[in-house]
Amino acid sequence: MLITLWLRLGAFLGKTLLWLLGIGLLGWALATAWFAWQHSGPVSDKEQIPPGEAAMTQDIIQTAIRIVDQHREGTRYLRDAHAKAHGCVMAQVQVPDDLPTPLRQGVFAEPGKVWQATMRLSNGNAYPQFDSLRDARGMAIKLLDVPGNQLLRDRQSQGEQDFVMFNHPNFFVSDVAEYRQNVAAQADGKKAMAFFPSLDPRSWQIRHLFIALETLSPAPDSPTQTTYFSVSPYKFGEANAKFRVAPDPDSCPSYTLPAQNQALPNFLRSALTQQLSTDRIPACFVLQIQRQDPSKYMPIEDTSIEWRESDAPFETVARITVPAQDFDTPKLNLACDNQSFNPWFGIEAHRPIGGINRLRKAVYEEVSDYRHRRNAEQ
Ligand code: HEM
Incomplete structure (x- = not known):
């Protein structure tokens, strides 16, 4: 029984x-x-601006300035994001002689052209912390003496074209509305709420939480040894494209970086100094673009979506050389801190597009002006 x-x-x-x-x-x-x-195509190849974006942008500016105030270091006001630099270095950006005609757009229009540039390498965090902590790593490049009308009316005399990237292909928010809710929760110290705004499971952003966790990755051995992505899209002449900068060691003398002491707070700066200043070995990269194919799922208005390489390959439009140099001096480091990079500093052929870029237009300018103003008052 x-x-x-x-x-x-x-x-x-x-x-x-x-x-x-x-x-x-x-x-x-x-x-x-x-x-x-x-998540399947086709998608629009045009920008689509949702109602209320301008008001949300104003709200985000206030939060960003709150973050700058929270994290100022001693008397200096730092960037709201990517506050810690590993260094600003000079670089040359060369358009290949044999660049195919459809890729000859904007600053890449003239094969063989060599642009002088500055490059700032950074950690993503809002305040300086040990390099060994998980974080995004940033690269910002500014081409100098670029002819033609600048996108921003008050920057006409600057002659610049900036490329602003970090080392993950997609962003942890899709659009301005989501960014507003997420960053407000973070600024209020409620990090867990950032991806779970309410008790309603439909509002939970679990995929985006995973993107954020992946973005905060262990440090590379050197800032010259990781790939940086634009994440958001840009015009590329008539086309839409994302871009990336990837290490290209084969174009430079062969070099093995001696092991760095990763317990030191600024070992990424040490790695850069070791290669460029002590060992006098240049660093090489390729600048590549990925053109949108609107028949595939390659949206303009959602930065959480990585454009798959199987849908559109990356194509090389320039080679970047960072020559041996002494960049780590008090004077150059202060100039680096006082420099501003902004995806909107540039020309029409490379106009930033999509909601997150429209948002960045207002926020970068306001935050940059704010920290420069406060630092000048010291
Ligand atoms: C598409 C995704 C993004 C990427 C790849 C990116 C990358 C970067 C990088 C590399 C820097 C440092 C630039 C430098 O070296 O001076 C930076 C700075 C900054 N980012 Fe972003 N960012 C993104 C999205 C955003 C968003 C959505 C916001 C806020 C709306 C934002 C706000 C800022 C601000 C305020 C600064 C400092 C500007 C300054 O004071 O000069 N970023 N970003």
Whole structure:
């Protein structure tokens, strides 16, 4: 009697487990199919500005300035993001002689052209911290003496073209509305709330939480040894494109960086100094673009979506050389801190597009002006 009961209970539990497994698998298959359907082309090749974006932008500016005030270092006001630099270095950006005609756009229009540039390498965090902590790493490049009208009316005499990137291909928010909610939660010290704005599971941003966790990655051995992505899209002549800068060691003399002491707070600066100033070995990169194919899922208005290389390959439009140099001096470091990079410092052929870039237009200028003003008052 007891044995029969025992066997029946076993059979019941076994069946229940099988049912649960089946339902789980079905749910997973449905969710995958729904996600694939939601994330399939075609997409628009034009910007689509949602209502209320301007008001949300003003709100974000106030939060960004609150963050700058929270994190000023001693008497100096730092950037709201990417506050800590590993160094600003001079670089040359050369357009290949054999660049195919469709890729000859904007600053890449003239094959063989060599642009002088400055490059700032940074950690992503809002305040300086040990390099060994998980973080995004930034690269900002400014081409100098660029002819033609600048996008911003008050920068006409600057003649610059900036490329502003970090070392992850997609962003942890899709658009301005989401950024506003996320950054406000972070500024209020409620980091956990940033991706779970309410008790309603439909508002939970679990995929975006994973992107944020992946973005905060362990440090590379050197700022010259990681790939930097524009994340958001830009015009590339008539086309839309994202860009990236990837290490290209084969174009430079072969070099092995001696192991750095990663327990030191600024070992990424030490790695850069070791290569460029002590060992006098240049660093090489390629600048590549990825053109939008609107028949594929390559949206303009959602920066959380990585444009897949299988949908559109990256194509090299320039080679970057960072020559051996002595960049780590008090004077150059202060100039580096006082420099401003902004995706909107540039020409029409490379106009930033999409919501996150429209937002950056207002925020970078306001935050940069604010920290320069406060520092000048010291
Ligand atoms: C597409 C994604 C983004 C990338 C790749 C990116 C990358 C960077 C990098 C590399 C810097 C440092 C530039 C330098 O070296 O001076 C920077 C600075 C900054 N970023 Fe972003 N960022 C992104 C999105 C945003 C967003 C959405 C905001 C806020 C709306 C923002 C606000 C800022 C601010 C305020 C600064 C400092 C500007 C200054 O004071 O000069 N960024 N960003």
